[in-house]
Amino acid sequence: MSKKTLVLGASLKPNRYSNMALRKLVNYKHQTVAFGMRVGEEAGIVIDTELQDYKDLDTVTLYLNPTRQKEYYNYIVSLKPKRVIFNPGTENPELYAVLEENNIAFEEACTLVLLSINQY
Structure with missing residues (x-):
């Protein structure tokens, strides 16, 4: 079952975990949107650099440190x-x-691991 996911803090650098997660989400057929600091595309997903009003999101997966999250x-x-x-x-x-x-649920977890063990 596809879970529409926002990768918040997406990177174009292939060695970054946010980039790996974005690619893995696409591979696992989850509808994926992304926000990052640089314009680009990864795995067919355009990384937005302006905040969008994404609808019907199941999950936001964070790749920003706590200081950067505040805004x-x-x-x-x-x-x-x-x-x-x-x-x-x-x-x-x-x-x-x-x-x-x-009333928004949250968990400390690794998106890559959750996908790998079929617990996403």
Whole structure:
């Protein structure tokens, strides 16, 4: 079952985990959208550099450190995803509290691992 996913902090560099996750999400047939700092395309997905009002998101998978996340708190909440995945290095208790206040589920996990073990 496809879970529409936003890769927040997407990179064009193939050795970055956000890039690997984007490619793996596409390979696993999940509808994928991406936001990053540089314009480009990866695995057929255009990386947006301006915030979009993505609809019907199942998951936001984060690849921004906690300091960089602050400016996106309201944006993430406005998207009304079913869940947010905090990949290693993105753990953020402050954002956990914001998500809880807005009834958005979250988990500390690795998107790459979840996909690999069929638990995404």
